[in-house]
Amino acid sequence: MATTNTDGDGDGYEIEVLGTCKTNTRPDSQHIQQVDAKHLWSYAQEEALTALSEQGPDKCWRLITDPERRAKRIAARYADLYFASAEKSRGKVQLYWPALAAFVVKDIVEAYRYSRDNVLNGGWRNAARTSGASQLFAELATEGSPYEHSLRVYAALAKGNLWLFMDIYPWLWFVLEYGLNKDGSMNAERLTSHVSQRNAAEFQHQSKTAVRELPFGANWLGRLKGKLASDPVYAKGRSLFDTPPTWAGLDGGYGQHVASASEAHRYVRQHAKDADAGYRTPPSKYWTKFDEAFYVMEEERTEMGRIAADGAATARLQKVAQFRATKEMTATYTTLIAEIGATNNKARVERQLEELRTVAAQEQINILQPLIYDDPQLVKTMDVNHWISRASSGGLSPTYTLYFSAAPRNDDRDLQITFDEPKSPWDRTNGALGGTLKSLPNKDDRMEYVAKIAEQFNLLMSKKRAYMEHELQTIRGWLDA
Template sequence: MAHDDDNGYDIEVLGQCRTNPREGSQHTQNVEARFLWSYAQEEALVALSEQGADKCWHLITDPERRAKRIAARYADLYFASADKSRGKLQMLWPALAAFVVKDIVDAYRYSREDVLNGGWSNMARTSGPSQLVSELLTDASPYEHSLRVYAALAKGNLWLFMDIYPWLWFVLEYGLNRDGSLNADRLRSHVEERDASTLQAQSRDAVKELPFGANWMKRLQARIEADPVYAHGRSYFQTAPTWGGMDGGYGQFEANAGQAHRYVKANVKNYDKGYRVPGSEYWGSFQQAFYVMEEERKELSRLVDDTGALGRLQKVAQFKVTDEVRKTYSLFIDEYALDRAGKVSSQQEEVNIIAKQEQINVLQPLIYQDPKLIKTMDINHRISRASLGSLSPTYTLYFSSAPKNADPALQATFDKPKGPWDYVTGKKMSLPNPTDRMVYVKELADKFNDLMKNRRSYMDGELQKIRGWLHA
């Protein structure tokens, strides 16, 4: 894939071989591992792209639409692995991941409609005597906290997919033969060969241009500095009187602010191209659009300046094998020959091992080492726990294709109070903390495994609905 300035990519021909004119003849072509890994990486890129009128593949810039595609791709791996292997191998972690990413889609929606939209519902979070709300107010505005989580989810979801999807798709495409048999030798040898530096040039360059990477950050910084929509919106305040005083200054300030908000809503799409958070198509409903833009500008500038985070992303983006990936490939190879009981046990172990790759090897360095995000998530958790989710949603996974369900058996809540005293004494855990998070992940995996054992038809039906987002 080759990059252009508007997030466009051309599909690259990774190699050529001679064709045989004899009808029905077959030939096995040994292709170097680096080419196969290039195809796998390209598959991940195309999965989150659309082909435009220029015949180039353009990355979907809206994190919400990307998340729906990601959830669908994970669900598809779950079903496709069983189909291609004739039932001898079925990847289970992607099914759990599909539900998790489905909830990320709703987290984006909540951020836009319940926080960034402003209005009376948002004022309930930012007024009153509550010590927790006061802490939120003195630390940062609800807009800043919401945008911080939104951007972190966009970054983590995208780059986790770029890491983990090619590992699993490779098994499906090159570890399973057309007749459903297993190519164990290829899996054992090729798992060691994935390395972003050895990808074909165009595929390698396309990865380098993805959001939150170094090149994207440079372009983002330039766009922030030259943002004409922000500059014009800010100009409404240049002649505005101060808030205080006896001359009606507050009223004039509010009038000028109203003009700025209307201008931003009307013109935000003119300066976007995938760098707005959220995408500019959603800003028409933001009542205080200019204030949202101020916080967006602040948060994105902070990310641009975070060289430590960029360095950690670049390390993850090398896509080199880890012990967890090696163990996963070994499990797949072993599972293929096991009986039904053995397969279930192997699949449950797969869920736990890939969860460690996901949470510790990828997401922890990518997003959970950000002190600002840690504070935001801890405040959100404390408020949601104390208010039973009325002022901020709890960190809950819902095992359904719908955003939420009413069945406690289909839910798993992080750090849920276990009694009145536990509720009164406040939060016990922090989601960004890797130890605390893995306790929750184990709880999710156990509940998921139980549901897959006892309510398989329901779970498969919900996963088929999520799979239907492949072209969302």
């Protein structure tokens, strides 16, 4: 049974108290009542929400709207789970998947930066990716411009990273907070009885409401539609083209068109923040560097409008957002209970690998596949990016490579692993000429890659643990990014 009351926080605000409370006020006479599982799961979800939020002067927590800052915090939280699991269990359990996930999300931070600096910024420095010739090729090959493809990937990363964290983090945080006894032993009975009781519909009001209002949920998308329809910055930028060019001049009116475009770009760079409110993609603070800001905004409207209108994708997200137990998470809890009972290091490592692979299946198949990889437009974008990166050796588009370092890149081949890497010059040429390539959105191809990542990660943790943990401690330092 849950006991609930409200206490003042010292500043006149009331805070909800859930937990074991006194049922009478006589000193040294306290009857402890057990908290319902649904309240513990509310606490776990609240931990995920506040991890990506900041508290204002009014004591309210508000989600950080910048997905790049959120990503750094997510990476840090995963790294923290790795270290905290060993600390709280007194060395009996150490979560493996979060350590690997910290490196993956660190690379997502870099992917955001690449999208902005190497594509959306435009300009001569990025002409090979965003010039007129590149635009024409992209339109002919994929029915979309480089800006559109970059925004599509940016939005998909923002959506997948946020909602994966909202699902996975509470599962693992719950183990450390409520599944371990004070002596580091496992409360197996609580874990096995509570794993099936996580249900977003039964969260306390604050957590339930916060989840419903998260980005890319139905409510958020509804507000996004309204903002796209009445965006004053776009309307003003568009109006600067209202005077048609005089196409009969020596330059065929091209100079007048360029002048109008230049004015529109300048206006958008200066005013993108005026109607942001957390709905710009990327956030408006980055737009001051976009050379062709108005054209980026046009593509933003196209892509975000497409996402907002995709009812099937929204329905898939709503199903994920129920946060119900899956066979993978039930198996993960069973594996962690077995790990703490392992009698030798070999058995413990086997359980760690089992935990990593099982949570990876939850991550890739149950969460990311329906959230982002079932989007046929994203599939097209990612496949063409892979084709270009493979043909250009990463020169025109980055390869899908995981780097085991806190830095965005490293030069040690043992500390990186690339998806569908060419095995020979002929393999690269054949792929560029239309040979069969693997597809990261394809779950079979992706899980094959995940298996290789897990194998390499385990090897590094056995041979270079000091290095790996040093890098993870660096990532852990982003908790308040």
